[in-house]
Amino acid sequence: MRFAGRAALVTGAGxxxxxxxxxxxxxxxxxxxxxxxxxxxxxxxxxxxxxDGGTARAATADVGDEDDVRAMVATALAAHGRLDVLHNNAAVLSPDVYGRDLDLTEMDVEVWDRTFAVDLRGAMLCVKHAVPHMEAGAAVVNTTSVSALVGDTDHAAYGAAKAGLVSFTRYVATMYGARGIRCNAVAPALVLTEAARRAMTPARLAEKAAERLLPDACEPEDVAALVAFLASAEARCITGQTIVIDGGTTAHRPEHAIRQAAALPRLTR
Structure with a gap:
């Protein structure tokens, strides 16, 4: 019970x-x-x-909207009287935005702006309105992505916004460390959420398996365990860091994945 007597706000918690x-x-x-x-x-x-016997309150907010964020934080404080953990997890992954985050030369600027509004400005707004109510020992954890650390042929808006979160994490840690408030980020690769399971074909899952060093893909609960650790007093000396949780996807040379893929049975999309 590392968080007994403490209160947490999680965005994108649905x-x-x-x-x-x-x-x-x-x-x-x-x-x-x-x-x-x-x-x-x-x-x-x-x-x-x-x-399950816990204490919870639901809140509705578009974190890209400052009025929504202000009201969300007020709801959290009214419900629980304090705020010790802020988990900035919300990101826009809808088909009308993430699904159109493709070739830069053909991208609608609204896709870029909406991605940054939620994925990066949303985290800033949550920190802006939550940190004044946080005391020493509190923690902020941001969800970024391995897309922030590597390049790809699509989703440049998403990757760039998540890369901004890596830098933002360091700035929050630096600004509020003297107050005893820590800030870290987690950077997952593929996580087998329900949405990912629906979207991934067998061929794509095989490709992702070839990219990893470990045999199993991450589950949401794996990321949750890391977030809980970083938010807890056990991580009291860790701040300003981005922790990659990707099964070793970004830890090796590309040749490894090429060799792995060549050894897999041929699969069609």
């Missing part, structure tokens, strides 16, 4: 990594505000926590 993190923090004693742009999924996460 599904996937965010839901897993909200459940993990609650299971370890935190009173959780589960926030999401979708009120129904936020309510589902809060209900799951309460069903």
């Amino acid at each position: 599904s996937g990594i965010g839901r897993a993190c909200a459940l993990r923090l609650a299971a370890e004693g935190a009173a959780v505000t589960a926030a999401d742009v979708d009120p129904d999924t936020a309510a589902e996460t809060a209900a799951l926590i309460v069903k």
